Amino acid sequence: MAFHGLWNGMSVAVHPDDVAKLRDLPGVAEIYPARVVESPEPPQTFDPELLTALAMTGADIAHSELGLTGAGVKVGIIDTGADYDHPDLGGDGVPRRNSSVFPTARVVAGYDFVGDRYTGVNTPAPDPYPDDCYGHGTHVAGIVAAKGAVTGVAPGCVLGVYRVFGCKGNTTSDLLIAAMERALDDGMQVVNLSVGNAFKWPSEPTAKACDRLVKRGVVVCAAMGNSGGLGLYAASTPGVARDAIGVAAFDNTHFNTPAFLVTSDTRVFTYILAGGSLPAPLSGTYPLARTGSRDSLADACLPLPPGTLSGKVALIRRGTCSSYSKALAAQDAGAVAVVLYNNELGDFVPEVKGIVRLTIPVVAITMARGELLDGRLEAGPVDLTWTLASTPNALTGGFVSSFSSYGPSPDLSLKPDLGAPGGFITSTYPLELGGYTSYSGTSMATPHVAGAAALLMQAHPGLSPHQVRTRLMNSARPRAHRGDPAGFEVVHLQGAGMLDIAAAALATAQVEPEKLELGESESGPAERTLTITNHGAAEVTFTLSHQPALATGPDTFSPTTMEGGASVSFATTTVRVPAGHQAEVRATITVDPAVPEGSLYGGYIVLTPDDGRRELRVPYAGYVGDYQAAPVLTSTILGTPALTRQMGSAFLRQPHGATFDMTGLDVPDIVLHLDRPSSELKIEIFAAPAGHPWHQMFLARDYPRNVGDQGESVFPWLGTTTWGRHRFTEPDGQYVAKVSVLKPLGNPGNPEHWETWTSPVITLVRPVLAAVSPPTLSQSPVHSGDEVLVSATVGNAGINPASDVKVVFYDDGVAFDSATVAVQPSQSQEAQVAWAVGKPGIHAIKVVVDPDGRFLELDRTDNVAETRVTVESDVLAPPPRPATELRLAPALPNPSGGGVEFQFELPAEGPVAFDIYDMLGRRLRSWRWSALPAGPRSLTWDGRADDGRDAPAGVLLFRLQAAGRTLTRKV
DSSP states (O other): OBOOSSOSSBOOOOOGGGHHHHHTSTTOOOOOOOOEEOOOOOOBOSOBOHHHHHHHHTHHHHHHTTOOOOTTOEEEEEESOOOTTSGGGTOOSOOOSSOOOOSOSSEEEEEESSOTTOOSSSOOOOBSOOOOSSSHHHHHHHHHHOBSSSBOSOTTOEEEEEEOOOSSSOEEHHHHHHHHHHHHHTTOSEEEEOOOEETOOTTSHHHHHHHHHHHTTOEEEEEOOSOGGGOSSOOEETTTOTTSEEEEEEEOSEEEEEEEEETTSOOEEEOEEOBTOOOOOSSOEEEEEESSOTTOSSTTOSOOOTTTTTTOEEEEEOBSBOHHHHHHHHHHTTOSEEEEEOSSSSOOOOBOOOSSOOOSOEEEEOHHHHHHHHHHHHHSOEEEEEEEEEEEOTTTTTSBOTTSOOOOOTTOOOOOOEEEEEESEEEEOOGGGTSEEEEOSHHHHHHHHHHHHHHHHHHSTTOOHHHHHHHHHHHOBOOBOSSSSOSBOOHHHHTTOBOOHHHHHHOOEEEESSSEEEEEOTTOOEEEEEEEEEOSSSOEEEEEEEEEBOEEOSOSSSOOEESOOEEEEESOSEEEEOTTOEEEEEEEEEEOTTSOTTOEEEEEEEEEETTSOOOEEEEEEEESSOTTTSOSBOOOTTOSSEEEEEETTEEEEOTTOEEEOOSTTOSOEEEEOBSSOEEEEEEEEEETTTOOEEEEEEEEEEEOOOSSTTOOEEEEOOSEEEETTEEEEOOSEEEEEEEEEEOTTOOTTOGGGEEEEEOOOEEEOOOOEEEOSOOEESSSSEETTOEEEEEEEEEEOSSSOEEEEEEEEEETTEEEEEEEEEEOTTEEEEEEEEEEOOSSEEEEEEEEESTTOOSOOSOOGGGEEEEEEEEEOOTTSOOSSOOSSOEEOOOBSSSOSSOEEEEEEESSSEEEEEEEEETTSOEEEEEEEEEEOSEEEEEEEOSBOTTSSBOOSSOEEEEEEETTEEEEEEO
16 A cells, blocks of 8 residues: 555555565564554443533533634545534434445545455455444544534534544554545544554554645544553554644543433333343434333233324333334334333343344333323323433543553653543434444544634634634643542643633633753753744733642553642733734743652643633643663563463473473564563573574564553564565574663763663574474385385475484384485475385384484474384295185184184185175275185285274174175174
């Protein structure tokens, strides 16, 4: 796949052995893996309100008071597609799979890069229709632009939809870049990316492509990820892109409970959705009709008259027959929904799955509520209206969501940039899947910001992407930490704070830079210059102040919040800025010496205008002390770093070194725990004990940390190394692996910025030679006195040629001949000798490869192979005298525990058949001669059937057919 606008490169499929060759080609600056991007699977939650989410961000004010809808702005959604048939997204409301009714008035552009069956590992099947069979993208699109039962942040904007996920599974990073380029080509002004990979650096290709997309004039909003329980430096790419708006999530202030209202009062009836039912709608009014009464014992258990419930919601009492039967009867009578009420106290959850699929929603209520509705229907007509009952979220509403990922980026850039509602959000969903649902995730917060960007661009046409981010961050409102200690939530978790769209649209001033990334504090206080621009018509004087935020301790995986952080002083505490002009102010930020080394701190510089408008804020964040002082290579319960051998799913430490045959799982595994991100990780191979270098086993730049405090990264060595474009297979011998880690943002020329570890001795002893097949003979049957050729195939699984390999052949343990062969690596060669066949009986013919042990091998059990050969008497030898009649002698010995000899005498030359049967008449072994001379003959049997298996124990029959007669005996 070739890229043309945002990434100067291409994606290609190559064998891992060829990667090194690509790296050294002219014009190749770097090689990146096409990473798997996991499917966005936010947890489904109780239904909350998008309406209250709009109020949290000021979008409701932007709609109602400022008249902003996002009209004239194009927003691209790169996701699982979108259901453009959905009426809230401008569709006609007809459910279709892979709908070809595209484009529409609201979804004006798009492309399906993958097809329904794509899972991230198979071949994409693109098509022109970016319909959504997954649901996530439709939910995201509704938050941005819905207009109907749900209202989005920018209901007047139009959408471009770019599908990069199939109906299930994952995608890859090169497809994300391709979708970004398509969105750019289609003229999208804002792009929403509610996808990503956690723990990555801003140098990732998707992040770089985002930065270039911003430089081309597109606002990029990207989710920070849902790894809030996994500690620091966990933010996702492309959200960590330096120029993108990385978005955190806050919990919604309200939950919604599915409910309905009935005429005559405003009482809310909550319900339980039946198992297997379609979701009930969020709006719509229908007549309510009962099919029985509160005294009915078998309400709707028999078919109902056709059409009697047409366009109505059926009220049915539980009992006698199944809930499914009742609902199916109502559906067949034309009902649009069913309300089942209990026939006993308490709640119940009906199950309505059946052979015939129900196409109407079925909900359940209590007996008391059902009887109340029955009484109202008895008194007269009743209408039912589907709705949502809003309940305040007193516990977590307005706080940062527990799943929202911590920053900063591994290069200490401040991420996230700001936050928006992402916990408990109701939005659109594919019509085929119910039409609406509730999700949580930074995926849901990000489209709030994308919609906000559309509103802001409508209010202020011509804003650059950087100006959009600056205005949104300046006007955001930081939120408090939930619980102890009290104070503003940490900056590297919420960024500038909660999005405030109305404040951003109304602001007449801005402060740059919009955030201060202070880096390490080892060199002392940080001095920064802020530039204030007054876009208003009157002079404004700003008063500067400081609001500290909480800090997090040095533990990467379990951040603890603490008070303190930094103090801020200003060259002047008031700044006068004339209309249409700029002014600068110098701020000095000093870390609190009580904050432990390795902690992350932050806060807000506040600029309060004297004209009564909202204050502006600039968040700052930094690292306490020397970023390179903290260790990267640390130990776990396993005792990392370690040389290990894999046994099943376990990795067993080999502290005293180990020998590996390099087959299957028996390869040396280097296991590391990376406590922090690293700027470079390399593993080199050296000869032991001399120390001669054998090039690199592994090299990666900007490497992520492990997920958990006991997490481990496994690096198997397959016996090969690379140097430039060259790849080497190292010979058998003894080696050590040297791990070198350049600490994050470290100077490669400073030895103190490197951590190293050298493994115990690794001994490679590959299996080289093997007898890959048992000996074979040039003829069968074999008779005493014959001379036959015996062959055996010798294989070389090693990496070097094997010359002068001795192969010895044995007959019953006695060597009778040998041969010498030369075998190339990964090849086989046949060895062949002549065998003068001895006396009749069973002979063990064995072949032994390299009997003298000239070749070093870890496992020699495969150097031996054997076959058993039955040597028969020379039945063609002339008889001593002619016989007068056909005779068959008793078998000898009888009984027998092994070989058996049969003797017979022929009266004349002719065809002969000799067979052995079991007592059930099944033939076990057969001999046939087209012509044997007259006279006595003998035949030796080794006790095996024709298929080579041992004959069953017990009485057997042997039968001779010759001279027109058949003779049978037992053995």
